[in-house]
Amino acid sequence: MTLTRADEPQQAAFGLDVAGGATHDVTNQPPPSAPYDASDDxxxxxxxxxxxxxxxxxxxxxxxxxxxxxxxxxxxxxxxxxxxxxxxxxxxxxxxxxxxxxxxxxxxxxxxxxxxxxxxxxxxxxxxxxxxxxxxxxxxxxxxxxxxxxxxxxxxxxxxxxxxxxxxxxxxxxxxxxxxxxxxxxxxxxxxxxxxxxxxxxxxxxxxxxxxxxxxxxxxxxxxxxxxxxxxxxxxxxxxxxxxxxxxxxxxxxxxxxxxxxxxxxxxxxxxxxxxxxxxxxxxxxxxxxxxxxxxxxxxxQGVKTIIEMVNCTRLDCVMMSAALMRKTLVEAGHHARHRAAFGARLLDQPLMRNVLADLALESEAATALALRLAGAADRAVRGDEKEAAFRRIATAVGKYWVTKRGPAFTAEALECLGGNGYVEESGMPRHYREAPLLSIWEGSGNVNALDVLRAVGRDPATAQALFDELSLGRGADARLDAAVAGLKDQLAVGSQVTARRLVERMALTLQASLLVRHAPTAVADAFCATRLGGDWGHAFGTLPAGSGLDAIVERALPGQG
The missing domain is CATH 2.40.110.20 (Butyryl-CoA Dehydrogenase, subunit A; domain 2)
Structure with missing residues (x-):
């Protein structure tokens, strides 16, 4: 078959090299995310x-x-x-x-x-x-x-x-x-x-x-x-x-x-x-x-008693590492959305993508705040604070259960923000996604930690009191939080193995909400309470209700945005 100059337009349409140059130009691809400041959070x-x-x-x-x-x-x-x-x-x-x-x-x-x-x-x-x-x-x-x-x-x-x-x-x-x-x-x-x-x-x-x-x-x-x-x-x-x-x-x-x-x-x-x-x-x-x-x-x-302190430490690290994976994959998703365009606009400027990123940002901030609160309790407990030790005993198991459970769903959603680019090893996202389930298994799977919460409450009522004392610090800041805490007390009174996961999930969400209403901007706290406690949320990330302050949440979360 012999090609002539008359065939060049057809060749070009199929990406064939008609002039000895490159077959295509690379456009609309994000630059590498590194270098960036991982502490810009x-x-x-x-x-x-x-x-x-x-x-x-x-x-x-x-x-x-x-x-x-x-x-x-x-x-x-x-x-x-x-x-x-x-x-x-x-x-x-x-x-x-x-x-x-x-x-x-x-x-x-x-x-x-x-x-x-x-x-x-x-x-x-x-x-x-x-x-x-x-x-x-x-x-x-x-x-x-x-x-x-x-x-x-x-x-x-x-x-x-x-x-x-x-x-x-x-x-x-x-x-x-x-x-x-x-x-x-x-x-x-x-x-x-x-x-x-x-x-x-x-x-x-x-x-x-x-x-x-x-x-x-x-x-x-x-x-x-x-x-x-x-x-x-x-x-x-x-x-x-x-x-x-x-x-x-x-x-x-x-x-x-x-x-x-x-x-x-x-x-x-x-x-x-x-x-x-x-x-x-x-x-x-x-x-x-x-x-x-x-x-x-x-x-x-007394082998089990000897290793209990070890378990408290490594469970804290499971929360920490899950929160770190959330933050890392959010940063990568945000970077991609900032530099990638589709349907006539940057992904970051598309309302639905902005909803997804804002929802991920809420989850990431809640996980980070809880990890640091647990670390603070650990620090004060080893220095002799008995009330903080009681809080640490129950809250670390609660955080280990919930934050590590959120990790796989979170990393999957962040990966999806990159589309097919996120599905290839070069992006790093598959590695983070594969890692996420480990944190919910290491140092006791979900059932082990949920039962440990019940065991802590049954053996030492001071642990439950320490948790409710912490929750009370947010009293009056949000009616949905107040209602959730009241409901939690009712749940705890009738807690059993069958309902243990539901109970511990509620403990985690109220604890995170309490931290956010006290310490996070209004847009973050309000959106978290409306969705995680108020029920105005779908079954996937990116289903925040209208009027959730998406811009403020995203700008706070992404490096170089705020």
Missing amino acids: AALLEGLRREGAGWAEEDLRRLGRLAGSEEAQEWADQANRHEPELRTHDRYGHRVDEVDFHPSWHHLMRTAVAEGLAGSPWADDRPGAHVARTAGGLVWGHTDAGHGCPTSMTYAAVPALRRQPELAKVYEPLLTSRAYDPGLRVPAEKRGLLAGMGMTEKQGGSDVRTNTTAATPTSEPGVYTLRGHKWFTSAPMCDVFLVLAQAPGGLSCFLVPRVLPDGTRNTFRIQRLKEKLGNRSNASSEPEFDGTVAWLVGPEG
Whole structure:
């Protein structure tokens, strides 16, 4: 077939190169979102100051600029594209059980530890230290979720380890260090340590009392040997692990170092790495213990009691990371809408898209405000405030249940704002979407947390009173909130397992509404109460009623808008 000049218009219509130039021009595509400032978030900065950590704002803004930089965003992408690799043996046949990571993983970890996102708040006497850490996680969470796992477990291990003072004296200074020192070596010879956890087993999951891993006492007081198999042990490259096992006196908590004080490798056979739904940057494993040396943490038979403080810490981090994912995906959706046009106008200027973004913004601000309030309660509780400790006990489980439940729906809606562009890996949105469900599963699924709320109320009425005292601070600000609180009291009086999820959802929504009516602009608080409490809302994001102040909500939420 021979083409002539007469055929050129037809060729051009089909995108064929008729003059040796490009086949098409790229138009109406957003520029890269990076660099941006991940701390450019009014709700975050206001909450930081409100909860007593305003002194950390300068460092938070610096970290926010780094988190949104092209370099840090590339670290996150590379750490997930180049997955960790398990090496069970060295070239000579010696068992090593090591996990190798891409350099980008180490860049992310080094920054997180140096910025105080691991155990360092426990060594910081300043009021608000734990709030500053949570705010840092909300900002640094704009990079990669996977490396938040070992930093979270390290943070949570410190209060549990304090139940055995002689062990805490050795390990706490290293767990609270801001030095990232990877590699398996004698813990006492390193500049800083990371801690992991080995709680669940295949036959029980959250029902840890069914664990079968056995702990046998040795002739040395406080030292045991373990034999058994753990089902989900994330970050197996950590230096030490807190493990639950059955001792003669019942289920107990133990400290298991990867390397023993004499320099020999402890038995920690990694059977495989999990092929999981979420991030690819972190390694989740199944370790086998066989004569593994361990030190008792807390009394025998009190393993669950020992790890309760750990659970409070890691559940807070589940709320924090869900809120960070919400904020990150909202930023990406807003950036796309600001630069993409359709049907004759920018997406951001289309009323329906503006409704979607405003609705997402409400959810994001409510999650952020609650995460920081929980962090404030944690900070004051560890400093001896009993009322805040009671509030923390119930509100952390409430927040863990609800905020993590909202994450998957939120990230899916934010992804949809990008259309087909959001469905490809290069956008980063699929990675965030895959990650979102993890936060509702880790540290107890929805049912576990809902039942934990009922258990807290039943065992200690002070927890419910602390929650209602908090809600009362918003009394009179919005009639819908007042009605919701009154209804909540009625629900609580007849609460049961069957209605536990409905009850805890209502607790979460009233708590978020109370925070917003006290601290957020009127447009935000009014729209949240009208939809989440007043029932003037559809079953999808983007169904805010007319007159909801969409412009004010969107302008507050998106970086560079307000």
